Amino acid sequence: MKKLQALTTWITNIVLFILLATIINLLLPNSSFQKYTKLVVGLLLMLIIITPVFQIFKVDVNQMLKSLSLSSIRSDQQVENSIENQKKEIQASQRAYILEQMAVQMEADVKEELMDQYGVAIDRIHIETKKPNDEPTADNIKSISVAVSKKHRVIPRLFQL
Incomplete structure (x- = not known):
């Protein structure tokens, strides 16, 4: 029952x-x-x-709406965390690339002079910044380690005939 x-x-x-609804519709003018x-x-x-x-x-409609809003908030937080992690990864790879390019440029600048004057060649260059997460610039460099090894450069001789 x-x-x-x-x-x-x-x-x-x-x-x-x-x-x-019909009464309201009839009372309203055409507008x-x-x-x-x-x-x-x-x-x-x-x-x-x-x-x-x-x-x-x-x-319960109210409970359903609350759960939908909570899940969307959680989803938004997950997206923000994912974006932040990707940002950090990109910054780290960019920082590593800049440090590598600085080392390559330094090696190119002194390679010939070291070979000519001291008879050594550069094996590797390691650049360390003051703070690990800082952007690598000339002001932020803490130390530069250069590993060299003795090399004998063959100097072509001029032969007289």
Whole structure:
């Protein structure tokens, strides 16, 4: 009997709402507001029709909306964390590339002079900055380690015939 009463109440609410919507529609003059009122009335009618379905499945609409908003907030935080991690990775690789290019440039600048004057060749150059996460610039360099090894340079001789 309780289900029959709920069904009767539901149908009564729908009929009363449609009558109220029709009266409101007749009272409004033909204007640009009429299409908006029809939209709102349609949405409210859909809500009235769907409400018993939610009650059948015992779905709390407020709880459902809260869970949706919480999951979207968590998703936003995950996206922000992912972007931040990618940013750090890009900065680290950019920093490593800059340090490598500085070492290559230094080696190119002194390679010939070291070979000519001292007979040594550069094996590797390691540049260390003051703070590991700082951008590598000339002002931020803490130390430069250069590993050299003795090399014998073959100097071509001029032969007289």
